[in-house]
Amino acid sequence: MSTKRPRVPPVLWRLFHNRARTLGHTILSLVPSKTSTNCLCKGRQCLGCVGENGATSFLIREKDSDDYRKLLNKCFVVLSDSTPPLHVYDPHCRWSHLELVRRTIEMTIIEQPNNVICSGYDKMSRFSDIVELLTSPAWSLLLKRIGDVLMVYLLKNTSIFFRLPRNKHRQVAGVPICDLRRKSLLHVSATTYKPSLLHPVYCYSQNLGKREV
Numbered sequence: 001m002s003t004k005r006p007r008v009p010p011v012l013w014r015l016f017h018n019r020a021r022t023l024g025h026t027i028l029s030l031v032p033s034k035t036s037t038n039c040l041c042k043g044r045q046c047l048g049c050v051g052e053n054g055a056t057s058f059l060i061r062e063k064d065s066d067d068y069r070k071l072l073n074k075c076f077v078v079l080s081d082s083t084p085p086l087h088v089y090d091p092h093c094r095w096s097h098l099e100l101v102r103r104t105i106e107m108t109i110i111e112q113p114n115n116v117i118c119s120g121y122d123k124m125s126r127f128s129d130i131v132e133l134l135t136s137p138a139w140s141l142l143l144k145r146i147g148d149v150l151m152v153y154l155l156k157n158t159s160i161f162f163r164l165p166r167n168k169h170r171q172v173a174g175v176p177i178c179d180l181r182r183k184s185l186l187h188v189s190a191t192t193y194k195p196s197l198l199h200p201v202y203c204y205s206q207n208l209g210k211r212e213v
């Protein structure tokens, strides 16, 4: 994983400052570290017990695809303020990837219907373009590396922004950034607000559909 601190897109920086981090850094910060003797992987080694120095090279390896590297280094994530810490790290994968994403979205529709991850989800076909994005080969590899529990935790408790060409980002989970940005702009004075500095983020919400903000 890149050791350089990546530049946070301006629109995310304005809203979240240091809370906006790459997916890779977010994952490393969330995993409570243990020794391999009391880890749930029972000595097979996982992200939870390889130690701080080994965690980065466990998460991203030399032969990993560019898409996977981009996912970890260019996709930005913001933890919600109310997110409880992850006390226990369980590295196992019990669910199929597709089923895990579908069930997480179906739970979220009940608990936080405004979450972007629910946008466009068809309950009959159990599909949406966000399901398709979150089940790409890069996300599948990530699931194998981090396990079900952390993946569900990320999808339910964070805002996720995918990198698109030309330095644009698309939100695929979390409170719609257009709602947060609208509130934030109310506090920005006319003299400091410079729309030209903002790179667009595509915002999805249940009622508004796709918008550039």
Ligand SMILES: [Zn+2]
Pocket: 036, 039, 040, 041, 042, 043, 044, 045, 046, 047, 048, 049, 050, 091
């Ligand atoms: Zn372990």
